[in-house]
Amino acid sequence: MISTDADDARWLSVALAQADKIQGHTAENPAVGCAIISQEGQLVGVGHTSFSGRPHAERNALNMAGDKAKDGTAFVTLEPCSHHGKTGPCSDALISAGLSRVVIGLSDPNPKVDGAGIEKLRQAGVSVTVMGSPLATHQMAGFLSAQQRNRPFVSVKMATSLDGYITAQEQTQTWLTGDVSRQFVHNMRSRCNVLLTTFQTIRIDEPQFNVRINGYSLPQPPLAIIDRHGQLNSDHKCLSINRPVYHYHANSVKPHNLPKNVTSIVIESEANGLILRDILSDLQARGLYQIMVEAGAGLFEGLDRENLIDELVWLCAPHELGGGLLAWHSHCDMAFSSPAHYMKHKSFQLGDDQASIFVPDKR
Numbered sequence: 052m053i054s055t056d057a058d059d060a061r062w063l064s065v066a067l068a069q070a071d072k073i074q075g076h077t078a079e080n081p082a083v084g085c086a087i088i089s090q091e092g093q094l095v096g097v098g099h100t101s102f103s104g105r106p107h108a109e110r111n112a113l114n115m116a117g118d119k120a121k122d123g124t125a126f127v128t129l130e131p132c133s134h135h136g137k138t139g140p141c142s143d144a145l146i147s148a149g150l151s152r153v154v155i156g157l158s159d160p161n162p163k164v165d166g167a168g169i170e171k172l173r174q175a176g177v178s179v180t181v182m183g184s185p186l187a188t189h190q191m192a193g194f195l196s197a198q199q200r201n202r203p204f205v206s207v208k209m210a211t212s213l214d215g216y217i218t219a220q221e222q223t224q225t226w227l228t229g230d231v232s233r234q235f236v237h238n239m240r241s242r243c244n245v246l247l248t249t250f251q252t253i254r255i256d257e258p259q260f261n262v263r264i265n266g267y268s269l270p271q272p273p274l275a276i277i278d279r280h281g282q283l284n285s286d287h288k289c290l291s292i293n294r295p296v297y298h299y300h301a302n303s304v305k306p307h308n309l310p311k312n313v314t315s316i317v318i319e320s321e322a323n324g325l326i327l328r329d330i331l332s333d334l335q336a337r338g339l340y341q342i343m344v345e346a347g348a349g350l351f352e353g354l355d356r357e358n359l360i361d362e363l364v365w366l367c368a369p370h371e372l373g374g375g376l377l378a379w380h381s382h383c384d385m386a387f388s389s390p391a392h393y394m395k396h397k398s399f400q401l402g403d404d405q406a407s408i409f410v411p412d413k414r
Contacts, residue, residue: 053266056268063086064186065126066077066085066086066097066127066156067187068099070084070100070190071190074190077103080100080107080194081100082100084097084110084128085098085099085108085111086112087120087123090123090151095116095117096114096120101103102392108128110130113145113359122149123150124150124151124152127153127155128190129187130169132159133163137352140171142166142168142172146175151178152180153179154179154182155216156187160199186395192361193244194340202359204340204341205360206343206361207344207362208236208343208344208364209351210365210366211367212227212375213310213369213375214387215378216372216375216376217347217376218372219375227366227368228368229402229404231402231403232401232404237254239343240264240343240392241269242271243341244273244342245339245343246272246273246342246343246345247342247344247345247346248346249277250278251347252347253276253289259288260289270294272294273295273297273312274292274295274296275297275334276299277291278304279324281301285310290309290310295314297314298313298314299318299325299333300317301317303394308407348376348377348378348379350377355392358411360411361411362409362410363390363410365390365405366405392412394409396409
């Protein structure tokens with residue numbers, strides 16, 4: 052099969068679309084996609100990492116392709132594994148299928164792989180192209196953060212009025228954004244490994260913190276709650292949903308009467324509250340790499356102070372409140388062009404609301 056750069060990008064996009072289907076639901080493994088193209092240039096197999104991590108994408112795509120994979124090309128979003136785990140190496144499976152070429156979106160920084168999958172393929176006579184795809188990099192942000200920085204990727208969602216308030220009055224909830232923005236938030240939730248919030252947010256807003264999208268059938272995302280003083284009780288709506296809940300509190304607290312799905316975890320305190328890095332380390336140890344934060348100004352400022360925010364998703368309603376509780380205090384020029392220390396990555400409309408994605412400007 053004669054291939055061009057445009058062909059490679061097109062077929063890799065098919066593999067990326069496969070990975071997108073299972074984002075947030077592959078346990079400690081990254082969500083990987085694979086597409087198998089026959090020698091004649093026909094799509095003969097697709098697959099993604101299975102729920103909870105296994106089988107891997109390559110094996111699922113090869114099972115669909117069967118004998119049609121011989122002399123064809125595999126497009127994989129991440130370098131195929133080369134080591135023996137609970138299953139054999141995917142690089143061996145690709146070689147055994149008789150593929151002539153493998154196109155890889157991104158090399159794998161995991162020390163167990165780290166180029167060994169590429170080398171094994173090349174030694175077997177398979178042509179290998181590594182594209183270094185920005186789309187694959189973005190899709191695997193949580194996995195890459197865990198491998199390269201030893202902590203999860205932290206995405207903070209914040210909804211404000213046009214003049215920067217998250218509620219009209221402290222200790223109360225104010226609906227700000229429209230239906231399109233709310234569906235966008237549910238989509239964000241469906242793609243994360245875990246939602247992180249505070250007891251204060253639960254007490255004031257009484258949210259469910261679940262995914263409410265028509266046709267959604269995957270498990271609800273786990274919930275992590277920062278509750279220094281152990282005030283959480285079984286009456287809160289978010290605890291009635293079938294999913295793991297991680298309850299972080301100080302050593303002096305003795306939680307009681309919480310549902311069986313709640314795991315209580317002691318975290319050391321400092322002047323500003325529980326040590327946030329320790330909470331992130333605990334979540335990473337549980338294989339939860341992609342964190343979505345939905346909380347108030349206090350947690351935002353704590354994460355920002357520790358340089359722990361990787362992405363700020365800011366949803367801005369088209370109206371002003373004229374007062375209330377600000378989304379952040381010392382971190383933003385209230386001309387509201389952008390939060391201090393962040394640069395705008397992109398912006399788009401969500402109905403009447405403006406969505407902007409910011410990333411740290413010095414990372």
